[in-house]
Ligand SMILES: *[C@@H]1O[C@H](CO)[C@@H](O)[C@H](O)[C@H]1NC(C)=O
Ligand SMILES: *[C@@H]1O[C@H](CO)[C@@H](O)[C@H](O)[C@H]1NC(C)=O
Ligand SMILES: *[C@@H]1O[C@H](CO)[C@@H](O)[C@H](O)[C@H]1NC(C)=O
Ligand SMILES: *[C@@H]1O[C@H](CO)[C@@H](O)[C@H](O)[C@H]1NC(C)=O
């Protein structure tokens with residue numbers, strides 16, 4: 001979205017009640033969403049919205065025990081405490097051992113409403129960050145299914161769910177969200193071999209990827225208003241949480257949840273400050289297009305998150321996301337940071353602190369995390385030490401060239417963080433090495449005195465974790481992610497407070513991953529690409545007419561586990577949809593790719 005024009009317009013023309021403007025000053029709504037009688041198709045059925053993703057593989061031979069944990073109508077919930085629901089483990093199951101646990105969010109809505117960010121927490125541990133779909137006059141329904149097996153330890157004992165959606169209902173924004181939150185427990189029956197990205201292989205040792213024994217929430221205590229996430233409001237704001245872990249931990253992974261709103265909802269399109277200052281712009285969000293979340297432990301940076309560019313359902317042009325929603329918008333990606341090398345510092349039974357900051361942040365980022373901790377069943381105290389830590393200063397580059405409101409800008413950044421440390425437990429003295437490597441490039445062109453904006457961006461986020469015993473290799477996890485994005489917006493004043501906007505968008509989420517243990521090695525790749533073209537006329541914050549078309553190709557190739565979908569929509573209608581879950585074609589090439597990854601990794605290993 002053109003940062004100048006649209007942001008300025010939305011500020012000037014929005015009926016600026018804080019209510020209508022919760023997380024998204026640039027969120028738009030469709031005019032036709034309001035009055036059903038404007039729709040010539042009285043019988044238009046309820047529209048089903050969806051995010052394209054690989055279906056969750058559930059054990060074939062068992063049917064789940066299902067538990068409705070919350071049924072609630074979210075109307076005027078903004079600024080209130082989260083809605084709570086007690087949880088007790090299911091009693092109607094033949095077994096209390098589950099190989100898969102799935103969270104199902106199902107919601108309906110009707111009328112007109114903004115896209116609302118929401119979170120679901122269990123005992124303060126966030127289990128889902130998501131965005132609601134914007135309803136239509138004729139009604140919508142959507143379902144989000146998430147594999148929450150990694151949170152198993154939390155589901156073994158009674159606990160409390162908390163759900164926060166900052167929704168407002170009034171005579172204009174009429175959409176109430178009717179929500180059911182259900183858990184599906186799949187009893188384990190021995191011989192099921194289904195995929196699980198946290199499983200290293202079908203081994204039975206303690207490093208087979210079983211879920212953590214304990215999950216420590218790194219979130220706000222139940223607030224009197226808002227979600228349990230922390231709010232990071234500017235580039236110097238650091239939100240801290242004190243925590244402690246049992247003294248017999250032997251592994252720890254921090255899972256970070258991130259979303260960005262208001263002035264930073266479209267951070268990748270924010271121009272640099274010299275441009276803002278040079279043009280006396282007062283309401284355009286700036287600080288340039290680079291953002292990173294920095295995670296610190298007792299004041300020392302232990303990892304970073306260079307986030308994927310999730311576009312919420314009202315973003316850029318809301319007609320693009322109906323009914324195919326943007327990548328990640330219904331189930332925001334989370335980011336794992338291996339903390340094990342630092343465990344030696346945390347095993348003293350004392351309080352420590354985790355902090356979240358965002359480089360260049362503008363108001364506001366919602367961040368929290370879950371610390372997954374594995375405990376040594378055979379000892380009361382483990383010990384460890386950090387042996388190496390490197391966090392060289394990141395590199396930044398900016399070239400800014402503008403004349404008046406026209407300009408071209410290049411922003412680049414790189415960062416690496418590495419750590420090594422050992423932990424001695426009944427599993428032996430395990431040394432864990434963790435590496436994160438990031439690169440960022442953004443080229444931005446602003447033309448037509450600010451009415452045209454073209455953004456080309458790519459983020460690379462690579463991580464490697466490599467663990468070994470004194471004389472042998474134990475396991476490794478390698479991930480190379482790339483997030484290409486392209487945005488072209490062209491707007492034109494139409495008079496009487498209206499403007500037209502033509503927007504082309506391309507969003508990609510790619511991940512090459514390889515996971516190995518002494519028992520085996522598995523590799524997979526995901527290529528998920530969305531292209532969208534939209535045009536619309538906007539008056540105030542309402543889309544009065546327009547058209548959106550979206551094409552998406554999702555291709556997951558995991559050797560014996562594959563999923564492919566090619567789907568496209570135009571004007572609310574699916575016009576093409578092809579999917580398959582069989583692997584084909586590149587079987588021979590696959591092991592090679594794995595070994596290539598392996599080599600890269602051995603090179604890394606030589607650094608230790
Ligand atoms: C929620 O569950 C209730 C009871 O099963 C059902 O009547 C209702 O239609 C469900 N709502 C949604 C949004 O699925
Ligand atoms: C940044 O945000 C924090 C938290 O709201 C606030 O205390 C601080 O004054 C802000 N700093 C600046 C420079 O605005
Ligand atoms: C910005 O404001 C200053 C001081 O009011 C003025 O001299 C200058 O011409 C303005 N620049 C632009 C580009 O409007
Ligand atoms: C990440 O890994 C990919 C694939 O191995 C490589 O091409 C890229 O250069 C790496 N990027 C960084 C920042 O390390």
Ligand SMILES: *[C@@H]1O[C@H](CO)[C@@H](O)[C@H](O)[C@H]1NC(C)=O
Nearest residue numbers: 403404405406447448449450
């Ligand atoms: C900016 O570019 C437009 C054409 O896109 C041109 O008409 C205008 O004069 C340019 N403005 C400046 C200050 O150069």
Ligand SMILES: *[C@@H]1O[C@H](CO)[C@@H](O)[C@H](O)[C@H]1NC(C)=O
Nearest residue numbers: 488502503504505532533534
């Ligand atoms: C935007 O998409 C339309 C439809 O695919 C295409 O005709 C047009 O050339 C695209 N424009 C840009 C600038 O990419």
Ligand SMILES: *[C@@H]1O[C@H](CO)[C@@H](O)[C@H](O)[C@H]1NC(C)=O
Nearest residue numbers: 553566567568575576577578
């Ligand atoms: C997806 O489907 C479209 C037809 O709608 C086709 O043109 C395109 O080649 C397909 N893409 C892939 C990767 O199969």
Ligand SMILES: *[C@@H]1O[C@H](CO)[C@@H](O)[C@H](O)[C@H]1NC(C)=O
Nearest residue numbers: 040041044546547570571572
């Ligand atoms: C979109 O579909 C509606 C009917 O649902 C139709 O009235 C309208 O003309 C279509 N718009 C375009 C641009 O095809």
